[in-house]
Amino acid sequence: MNSGQKKRNFQIEAFKHKVVVDPKYADKTWKIIEHAIHEIYNHNASGLSFEELYRNAYNMVLHKFGEKLYSGLVATMTLHLQTMSKSIEAAQGASFLEELNAKWGDHNKALQMIRDILMYMDRTFIPSTHKTPIHELGLNLWRDNVIHSINIQPRLQNTVLDLIYQERTGEVINRGLMRNIIKMLMDLGPSVYQEDFEKPFLEVSADFYRAESQEFIECSDCGDYLKKAERRLNEEIDRVSHYLDARSEEKITNVVEKEMIANHMLRLVHMENSGLVKMFLDDKFEDLGRMYSLFRRIPDGLLTIRDVMTTHLRDTGKQLVTDPEKSKNPVEFVDLLLEKRDKYDKIISSAFGNDKTFQNGLNSSFEYFINLNQRSPEYISLFVDDKLRKGLKGVKDEDIETILDKVMMLFRYLQEKDVFEKYYKQHLAKRLLSGKTISEDAERSLIVKLKTECGYQFTSKLEGMFTDMKTSQDAMQGFYAAHGSELTNSPTLVVQVLTTGSWPTQSSVACNMPAEISALCERFRSYYLGTHTGRRLTWQTNMGAADLRATFANDQKYELNVSTYQMCVLMLFNSSESLSYKEIEQATEIPAADLKRCLQSLACVKGKNVLRKDPMSKDIGADDAFSVNDRFTSKLRKVKIGTVVAQKESEPEKMETRQRVEEDRKPQIEAAIVRIMKARKVLDHNNVIAEVTKQLQPRFLANPGEIKKRVESLIERDFLERDNVDRRLYRYLA
Structure with missing residues (x-):
């Protein structure tokens, strides 16, 4: 067809001539179809001509007898369904459902055949008259005559x-x-x-x-x-x-x-x-997992479990950290905390599907009770000290890493991270100076973790301590290179020169060292100050160690590894048979607390008792007398005599450390106030408190009273001023 041609619409029309229809045509045709429906329901459909039946139904609709065909279908189908209903009702016991199922199957098969015969009516007459389609009609009749039958x-x-x-x-x-x-x-x-x-x-x-x-x-x-x-x-x-x-x-x-x-x-x-x-309590992981999976299905189910878990954790955690017995040994104290953390970590991962809300509940509980004990920062540092000292048998590098990761987990809960830093610096100093660390790699690994957690400022001084150790080695090589020939018959001296700002501040207490050692120290001082300008050396004898050769009765010779204080005490006995506590104190001028620990370790520890004490007891008294223990024997030629360690600080020491921490916090609080006020220009008192607290939270929990004092101090020094009208408003003075 050419595109220019006009489009034609084709229509098929019925014949124009009138078709004469038998007046009884509808009744006769319906009888044929009705008979067929009966045969279908009676399972005799094999003899029927579906093509002829379809044509008859088609002609009835065509000749406008669709209504007769439809109503006849309804009546005939209803009749058969009522018969089926009676058959189903008559079924007894278990056969009731079987009969119902069988008749339902029969009805569906019959319905399919009837629908095939009456397809033309289903497609033309029924939609045009808005009647129910045959399949749906069959279902409705089944429902009304069978399923909804009163019986x-x-x-x-x-x-x-x-x-x-x-x-x-x-x-x-x-x-x-x-x-x-x-x-x-x-x-x-x-x-x-x-x-x-x-x-x-x-x-x-x-x-x-x-x-x-x-x-x-x-x-x-x-x-x-x-x-x-x-x-x-x-x-x-x-x-x-x-x-x-x-x-x-x-x-x-x-x-x-x-x-x-x-x-x-x-x-x-x-x-x-x-x-x-x-x-x-009983580690019922399977039961806990089952409870979690069931309770998550119901409203507030997981909230209930979480509340019980956090309440239980807080109660048991509080008991742990406030129990004086459990606080006696810091290492065991932290071990118990880690055990508890591991246990609940395992519960959350294996039973509670690693649910973040449970993890948050665990973290908030630990943060709550760890900070109930003011000594937690000190104890965690002591735990690290214990693990990083030499002598941990069979500990692999990856095991140490795992331990350090767990420690960092506890560290994150601490509100007073600066207190931990104070103790950690002291303990690290002792490990480095005594060479008692399991590995420098492990030490540096923990510092990297702390830096990641708290930033460079937190660890800069710790890293400075490692630098000092390296430069000290270089200084000693230089000293012996310059004076080695003059020191042939002198004791060997190893000095570690520590930068004051990097290492823990120690109160410098003069200790009277033996003459030969004192002379050697003075020679090093002259060398060092001669090679460096503008520096000052102060001896920290409380942090040193010494190796002594000792000869006892029967010419028994040993090499004793002792602290500098112990060396000072022992060398007094080269010129005295017996000395009282007071005489030793006067001769050495060692602080009383350190001297008592020193004498305890020399006289009261079995197998290390190179001194004899009179009277014999564990406590050191002012009138006690000491002499060399001639009967001292040991299986080892080299005998290490450790100091009786004051693992935990005594109450006065604790108060002193706390005081130093509070002093260190003051400039940090002031710096935070100035930073905030410089940015905000004007701010009311409550917002200053809130913002300073938030800014300092990664290091410590600032006391609102102390913040107020620092604000007053800054006002006095003209960094800030109060508003003339509203006295609670502060202004920054540029």
Whole structure:
């Protein structure tokens, strides 16, 4: 067709001439079709000519007898369904559902054949007259004449619900038959399924589980009850997958969850000797996992578990950190904290699906109770000190890394990180100066972790300590290169020169060293100050160590590894047989606390008692007398005599450290105030407190009273001023 040609519409019209129709045509034709429908329902369809029947139905519609054909179909089908209904009603016992299923199958087959015969009516007459399509009509008639029959409807409902009850009580039922019956109800429409089955099914299920849960909870512990609840829930999900509508799953599981879990939630959680706390105590990971998976299905279920967990954690944690017995040994104290953290980490990862909200609850609980003990920063540093000292047998590098990572986890909880820094610096100094560290790599690894956590400023001084150790080695090489020939018969001297700002500030107490050592020290001083200008040296004898050659009775010779203080004490006995405590104190001028520890380690430790004390006791008294223990023997030629370590600070020392920390905080608080005020120009008192606290939180928890004092100090020094009208407003003075 050329594009220029006009488009034609074709239409097929009926013949113009009038077709003469037999007046009895409609009745005759309907009789043929009616007979065929009877034959179909009577299982005699094999002898029918479906082509001829289709043509007859087609002609009836064409000749405007569609109404007669439709109403005849309704009447005939209704007749057969009423007969089927009576047959189903007559069925007894188990055969009732079988008969219903069989007749439903027959009706569906018949409906398909009838629909084939009446296809033309279904496609033309029915839509134009807004009547119900044949398939839907067949379902509706089945519903009205069979399913909703007064003798079938209640019986069907009771039978189906009774079979489900039997299955719940452990009996085996015909699931295939149940699937067909339920499918039939679903095919009849959502309202039939819901009204005739689902609604009563949910009601009786609620009653069943209400009664069963009450019975279970009276005779089961929490773990067993949860197993039963989980099994029931899985059974219902399985039941839905086998023969119920998939949309029923949420409804029936909600029933089980409500009746078996939600209604007994608090009783289960707090059940004596088997509830949630008991599960925590006994490491019942499987039961905890089951409780988590069941409780997450119900409103506030996980919140309830989390609240109990955090309350229990806080209570037990508080007991741990405030128990004087557990606080006696700092290493054991931190070990207990790490054990608790590992335990709950494992619970959250293996039982609570790594739930972030539980992890947050764990962290907030630890932060709460760790900070209840003011000594936690000191104890964590002492724990690190213990692990990083030499002599940890069989500890691999990766094990040390794991320990350090765990320590960092506890460190994050500390509100007073600057207090930890104070102690850590002291302990690191002792390890470096005595050479008692498991590895420099491990030391540096922890400093990297601290730097990552708190920034460069936190660790700059710690890194300076390592630098000093290296430069000290170089200084000693230079000293012996310059004076080595003159020192052939002198004791060997090793000096570590420490930068004052990097190392812990030590109160410099003069200790009287033996003459030969004192002369050697003076020679080093002259060398060092001669090679460096503008420097000053102060001897820190309390931080040193010495190796002494000692000869006892029967010419027994040993090499003693001692502290500088111990060396000063022992060398007094080269010129004296016996000395009193007071004489030793006067001769050495060692501070009393250090001298007592020094003498305890020399006279009161079995196997290391190179001195004899009179009277013999562990405590050192002012009138005690000391002499060389001629009977001293040891299997080792080299004997290391450690000082009786004051692992924890004494109360006065603790107060002194706290005072130093408070002093160190003052400039930090002032710097934060100035930074904030410089940016904001004008700010009220409460916001200054809030912003300073927030800014300093990574290092310590600032005291509002101290912040107020620092503000007053800055006002006095003309950094800030008060507003003339509102005295609570501060202004920054540029």
